[in-house]
Amino acid sequence: MTIDLGVLHGHVRVAVSRAQKHLLGMQSPHGWWKAEETTNVTMDAEDLLLREFLGIRRQQETVESARWIRSQQNSDGTWATFGGGPGELSTTIEGYIALRLAGDQSHEPHMRRAAAWVRMHGGVESSRVFTRLWMAMFGLWQWERLPVLPPELVMLPRGVPLNIYDWACWARQTIVPLTVVSHFRPVRPLPFGVDELHSPHSGHASRGPRGSQADGFRRLDEVLHLWEEKVPHRWKPLRRHALRRTAEWIIARQEADGSWGGLQPPWVYSIIALRLLGCPLDHPILRSALHGFDGFLIRETTSEGTVRRLEGCQGPVWDTALAVIALADSGLPADHPSLTAAGEWLLGAEVRSRGDWAVRRPGLPPGGWAFEFANDHYPDIDDATEVVLALDRLRTADTGFASRVRDAQERAVTWVSGMQSRGGGWGAFDADNTSTLVEKLPFCDFGRGIDPPSADVTAHAVEMLSARGKAGAPTVRKAVRWLLDHQEADGSWFGRWGVNYIYGIGAVLPALTAAGMPAGHPAVRRAIRWLAGHQNEDGGWGEDPRSYVDTAWIGRGTSTPSQTAWALIALLAAGETSDMVDRGINWLITTQRNDGGWDEPQFTGTGFPGDFYIRYHSYRDVFPLTALGRYLTARAENGHPHA
Incomplete structure (x- = not known):
């Protein structure tokens, strides 16, 4: 030309x-x-799940978020991590559960397509840990089948392997509150199950070659599971101190707008952690945190009605x-x-x-x-x-x-x-x-x-x-x-x-x-x-x-x-x-x-x-x-x- x-x-x-x-x-x-x-619908799904966990989910916001989540579903029933992209397993599972929470029934065509695709791709057993963690908080997965994150992690001094400053800042802000969630293992049962998302053919994850790092960390996780599940808390002298240190670490990093780092994952998990530690919802810390989400919400009118979506940052x-x-x-x-x-x-x-x-x-x-x-x-x-x-x-x-x-x-x-x-x-x-x-x-x-x-x-x-x-x-x-x-x-x-x-x-x-x-x-x-x-x-x-x-x-x-x-x-x-x-x-x-x-x-x-x-x-x-x-x-x- x-x-x-x-x-x-x-x-x-x-x-x-x-x-x-x-x-x-x-x-x-x-x-x-x-x-x-x-970003993608996991932001909106986890927003609804957070509000359900805290007992503050309202019908209007549920309807509007569900409308947005449905609008992003692919023709094969999946949800993707980017516009025009292929279906992604964990994103699809979280979108599905959010719609079930909103009242969509498992026999509806769009839900049946999603469930069939999930089963075909390994089921919830093959989803990422964070997805299964959300499911565990609502009785849809077993805490015993998740890796352990002990709160004592926050006490490891700088220079010791796996101390929290070895993580990237976004991971650090997420992992620290999750140690609290891992300690309490909360369950808020939902009025429905998701058996239709399980695959009968999924197996256990490979532990890696014997003697490899992956195998070593899996064995360490097995030991931590025994420690968490078999040893009474009164025999864990550092646990109470670790939880207090973790709470102080989280509170010290809350920003002026109520967020943590201005990012959705640490924000959500910090709210859950502080609530589990006994912080009431009307406390200034949590009140500011929940109010801060308002500035990250986008509501717009579409041909299907008003939709509500949450910016991840x-x-x-x-x-x-x-x-x-x-x-x-x-x-x-x-x-x-x-x-x-x-x-x-x-x-x-x-x-x-x-x-x-x-x-x-x-x-x-x-x-x-x-x-x-x-x-x-x-x-x-x-x-x-x-x-x-x-x-x-x-x-x-x-x-x-x-x-x-x-x-x-x-x-x-x-x-x-x-x-x-x-x-x-x-x-x-x-x-x-x-x-x-x-x-x-x-x-x-x-x-x-x-x-x-x-x-x-x-x-x-x-x-x-x-x-x-x-x-x-x-x-x-x-x-x-x-x-x-x-x-x-x-x-x-x-x-x-x-x-x-x-x-x-x-x-x-x-x-x-x-x-x-x-x-x-x-x-x-x-x-x-x-x-x-x-x-x-x-x-x-x-x-x-x-x-x-x-x-x-x-x-x-x-x-x-x-x-x-x-x-x-x-x-x-x-x-x-x-x-x-x-x-x-x-x-x-x-x-x-x-x-x-x-x-x-x-x-x-x-x-x-x-x-x-x-x-x-x-x-x-x-x-x-x-x-x-x-x-x-x-x-x-x-x-x-x-x-």
Whole structure:
């Protein structure tokens, strides 16, 4: 396809103007941006189950949540972990139980299809531990058939294997309250059973080769079961102290909005744990926790009636930083009132307190940003880097504002630099959180239990530090070497927090360029060849989340605005001027809606590779605008008068 560059550039300018107007219209009066983050129906199922457990489930919210859960069911009766994806066993089981709780009967066609699929795929016996734990709390599974999590775990000192700081922050916040649940083994019987979800052909899980770690941990679990079930509590002198320590740990980490880390799993399990420990529902801690869910609820009217769904997380800091970068890089004046308002809000969101990250970096002063509205305990590298880059783009005559921006950036540079892991990369929340031992526990059969360095987070740190004049610093040189060492043989990089290899390349190439790597470097050329080989016929790029578990899907998928933008951002950073870039830009402008936005039903964000995905509704707007703006800048710099 031959593209008239003069015509294309004119269309790009129009597209940029419309996209800017659309994005500016989404800004809060307080200065921030926040778009919805869609996950899967386990959020809604567990919300209903939590309320049933606490005795506060109401009919209206049940009807509205059930309506949403039904709307997400696939034609084969299953529920998936991402839109358009295949059925997933545990998600389907939890969706099914939630609908039974809402009054749907097992003989109804949609329920029969779900149950048949579950049986065909191993039944509840093959589901993940967390699903069976929820079932145990309602008498649908036996506690004796679940792995034991003793509360004494919280007392293990730092440095001892399996101490709670060996877990990633999201796993740590979940495991600690679950030790309380594991101790009490509560049962709140439901007026129905789920025998129809059991498979007559499922067997017991393999314990692994004799002498292996898996076999060793299963034997340890057997010993813990004997300890829990046969030894009276009065002979467990540390148990009462462990439960008290666990309660104190949980309470100390509740955020101002009532959440724990702004994440659904630790939030839900912390509520259950504190209730089991005797905390009344009208206590300020639990009252705040339950009220906080209101801010995570989305209710909308559909043709079937009002639906109610729960966000698993919210990322206003992330959304705001990306929006500022998109608007500034597409030509919005650096002193535009919307950008200044966003900068003020971001400065107010800076985390100046010490969190769990300080366990491994006790001498490091705080400075950075978290993902959420309220999360003082777990700032992260990704948000800190993007906020610094966003603040870099602001200019104002207010010297006081400029001084506060500079001070916050300097604190963030110090903190991010100090959070580098020994090998040269960065994890998301913790430094050197790489011990895989915790992931061998029988309890850990879902997601990642640790937070090792990833290419995308490391790349964002390199890009930010380079923008702050640190490109030649040993910290950055070591990180660049880490990135080169972790490039895949085909030229791509694995994307930990975005789907998938397109996201990895979209993060790494701008970072390498910012650090001074020439466009002709072999690593850069290999990445460009990968993008060229995976461009769709329509000019865009897309990658299905199944690429995390099935190599046949790597770089393959329907073109999406965000993934096309990531590819273009990478190519433009490397100075690429080929027809490949023009075709990608053309795809973006021809798929733009009249209101300036883009449609993207696909899930392009990642929570846990292979297990949990996120549809960031902001991605479809901020990344295409960034790509279009940088395209015009690159063309102008290369002497194209139409740009």
